Amino acid sequence: MKKLSVAACVSLAALSAALLAPLAASAQNITIVNGKAVPKARVEALIAQATKQGQPRTPELEKQARDEVVLREMFLQEAEKRGLAASPDYKTQMEFARQQILIRELFADFQKKNPVSDAEVTAEYEKFKGQSSGTEYRARHILVEKEDDAKSLIAQIKGGAKFEDLAKKSSKDPGSAENGGDLDFAGPNAYVPEFSQAMVKLKKGEMTEAPVKSQFGFHIIKLEDTREAKFPELAEIKGQIEQRLSQQKLAKFRDDIRAKAKTDYKFEN
Known part of the structure; x- marks a missing residue:
């Protein structure tokens, strides 16, 4: 059996590379348009x-991406063939996009490069927690x-x-009337001053003896219950x-x- 010469080996290697080149190129491409x-x-x-x-990588997503990329290439070639890349409008939009x-x-x-640290989150949590401490009141009103x-x-x-029946029938507050005037638990700061000042003076089960006037009208307030303000755990609101x-x-x-x-430009606000 004859041995191949060095020149022949080099020629075969070059031929193999030439034959394999299109295959390597096709492996990097989806298709030719x-x-x-x-x-x-x-x-x-x-x-x-x-x-x-947030979309999961699925076979369906991969197919949609391939279809989209090939379609974009088709449309892109057509736009370039029509000379649209040289239009002033295209250049303006490209600058805005850039x-x-x-x-x-x-x-x-x-x-x-500037992530929020756990220490910053904890400090902010403690600040909010401190501001939310105190008593919460569950009141009804008409x-x-x-x-x-x-x-x-x-x-x-x-x-x-x-009280509940009259609230459903007569109260002009659409947010609470259907619930018999129930406002659920909230801190005094959740209400206008006139309302909260009258509410915090009541004992459980008591009702205001006289109407309480505010910017919304006249209120009749009944205090159902009180409790210490609750604040969610850090893990619940960390995000x-x-x-x-x-x-x-x-x-x-x-x-x-x-x-x-x-x-020297001056912003209006």
Whole structure:
């Protein structure tokens, strides 16, 4: 058996490489559209974008991404063939898109490099918890427009009528009337001053002897119960606190950029 010469081996290697090159190229592409390759990398980029927004990677998503990428290539080639890439409108929109994407990346980069720490979350939680301590009141009320109507209802309740029934029938507060005037548990700060001042003076089961006037009309208030203010555990609201603090950091970052920029432009607010 004859041995191949060095030159022959080199020729065979070159031939093999030439034959395998199209196969390697096709492995990197989905398909060819009008002689132009559509790379698989576009599909992966589209899928990555979808999964980042919360969509699970499924065979259906992969198929949709492949279809979308190939269709985009077809439409893109047609738009370029018609010379639309040279139009002023296209160039303006591309500039706006460039600005938007770059600014979005700026803020995303800041948030990535400045995450909210557990210590910051705990400190914010303790601050809110401290502000929410105290007594919560469960009250009912009947809201009417005229003082005389309120006095008449008070007389009816003292005569034996049920507070809840009169609230359903006569109260102008759509949020509580159907529930017999029940406002559930809340702190005094949840109400207008005139209402809360009258409410906190009541004992359990007591009702205001006279109508309480506020900007909404005249109230008859009955105190059902009190309790110490409850506050959720940190684990229950940690995500909300993190989001709030992250938004605050981003807002400060934006304000700092605006403050140090040199310009004579005056913002209205």
